[in-house]
Amino acid sequence: MLRITWRLQRGGLIAMTAFGIFYGLIQASAYKSAAGTTPAQQAAFGHQMEVLGQSLIYLLPKPVGLDNISGFLQWRVYGVLPLLFGIWVVISGAGASRGDEERGLLDEWVSAGVSPIRYLVARVAGFFVAAAIAVVATSAAIDAGAISAGTALDLQAVTEVSIALLAVVIASYAIVVVIGQLTASRSATIGVSSGVLLVMFFINSLGRSIDSLHQTAQFVSPFYYYDRSNPLTSGGSFDAVGTVGLFVFAAVLFAVAAWFMQRRDLGSSLIHRRSREAPLAQAPAHNPLLRLPVLSALYEQRLGLLAWIIGTSLGAAYMASLGRQLVDLSKSATAFRAYLTIAGHGDPYVALTGFFWFGIFQLLLAAYAIAQVARWASDDNEGRLEMVLSAPVSRTRVVIERAATLVIGTSLVVGFSSLSFYYGAHASNINVQAGDLFQASLAAIPFGVSFAAVGALLASRVPRQTVIVLATLVFASYIITQLGPLLKWPDWVMRLSLLSLYGNPLSNGIDWTGLWILIAVCVGGFGLGAVLLQRRDVGA
């Protein structure tokens, strides 16, 4: 049983561990080039980061003791890791509590004599081991990065912070597993538990500056107890009681989840909502959007698209509001002056704010493209493509409609977030020119679509592996842009990254070569995707 549950989460473990190692290694090894080599430089850097950190207090712990690598890593890396691990926790927890049930695996095991409780225990034990491996690997990578930067971290402190991280990960997992007993599907578990964990996270984050929430966080947020341990910070400590408390809290929640599971029917939630009789309908819906190509696809994903528009617009406004502070900091800090050069010409406030926002926005657009491509792959795997092709619809039309849907969706996301960025920037007295922003936004559309075009190509050939291959491509593009300038990679290598092809059009104008390459990728990807889809077996 343990072996089976282990196999079920092998992919997640590998992905999380790889990401943790990469993230930890990069952050730690880049410290020296960012902070300088002398204690004085590092102290100055720490002071500047503390100023910046006050603006990021809604995301990261209070910035204290950042004048050395150890304190910096405690704040910059271990402060973010609960959120990054949280993504894995939600996906894995939802899979354990609902996903296996939806796929009929739990029915099989129960019919083979395995009790639901035993199944749950095996799943939890499997995750515990996997999480421990991922945490240890990440911490080892952080330590290795620090050694490469010239300072070995205190082993006891690393061990303590790792235990604290494991505790908050397990506690979060327990929360997801309990929520899984109260919801009726895997997707509902993912949605509700993501919301609950984010609320818990932000109650703790906001509690750092709002006293009333600080009290609340003590009772409702496991992140509060994680925050109390900062053994890597100079003068920091490890809150053993809080950490043990998190493990106990998790154990209690697992027991509650087991009890819930015992009481509920397999395949349904513990909370029975009285099923409402759906109004009788025996005619097709009269919604004209459903009958029109492209619009029907947009209608189907309207809620998701709305969430993307709202999320990116809020992000744009937030980044624009931080812009002035970031630029002032960059002007005064030696380590950040390099950003002013990279960000481009003209008004530094516009250039740097745009540089930061569009840097993040590129990743968000890539994520949006991956989400769309995942939908295409599942169309094939779940039989919808076969049903569409049973109508007089050519495979080429399928690809063209996908491309058109994506272009419209991307344009909406880009358009609204750019509007939000524009008004946010002006509210912060950053004089972003509408024409320049329009140009940068326009160039962002082929950028986002290019990822999906590569996805279309993959979905046409290997639909089951598409998402993982495309995510790897985004990851590789990100690595090239992060490591390339540091390691002085040649220009042609930099151009292999779709992220670098976009450039920084808000301040530098459009990089026409890059843009044409992106457009070529879009046309080539969808064109070749159409050819490959024509040649392959549907559902294979």
Next chain:
Amino acid sequence: MTIAISTKGLTKDYGSGRGLFDLDLDVEEGEVFGYLGPNGAGKSTTIRLLMGMIHPTRGSASVFGLDCLRQAVEIKKDVGYIPGELPQFGGLRGKEIIAYMAGLRGGVDEKVVREICERFQLNLGQRFREYSRGTKQKLAIVLGFMHQPRLLMLDEPTGGLDPLNQQEFYKMCREAKDRGATIFLSSHILSEVEHISDRVGIIRSGRLIRSATLHELHDIRVHEVEIEFAGKPPVDAIRAAAGVDHIEVNGSTLRCTVHGTFAALMRAIDGSEVVNLSSHEPSLEEVFLTYYREEPVPASLPSVAAPRR
């Protein structure tokens, strides 16, 4: 009569002996062709090849004279399809799915949709994920029949339907046939095929081993005969009769099996006083099982191409 479906040497080789091999088959327009075979025999592969969903390893297939791959779009204007595995439409409501598919297809009469829904008491107001297995199948039937196609490709279409709805489905098939539609129905349920088919093809391990009208299939059945004589049974004469086998004698009662016609047996017992005679006509199920025993195909039943009427 024109040919609705024609395949020549149609092969889809998945390796390890799986797939479909050298299928030569003609289905005439207006005919109901039952395609029988156990799981994994190649029924769905055949239908998916005809629908242009998968590519043949070799051979060709055409529908209404059009190539199944190159002219797939043209073909599908006239085809209604019920897949073997139902697609997942998640949170969409039944009426939204119908509207979406009707938008793709065009030419769907709302009255026909209403009529089918009423016949199956299908509520299109519910979300797809709330539907039971049987209700999902009803929705698939609506999608297959709503545009009143010339050809229906039905891959195990009654899976999950209760007997009452199955009867309603057979009725719909007969009505479609009366309208002139051709039906290609794959199934492993013999009674289903017996209900509506004009001709049956039996497929085993990817090969069509028999294609015949229902009447012809009945002719090749093996009858089990029990005869009660007034005196001693004429065993030697019966043993010598052509087509008579497995003779068992118990007092004045004789049991045997008869292949083909009864003429030889009748001649053998001529002159003996028969008190009682019963012949058990095996069901198509038994014929079916005869073909699916893992034995070489009998010499009398060679692998054949579909006979033309």
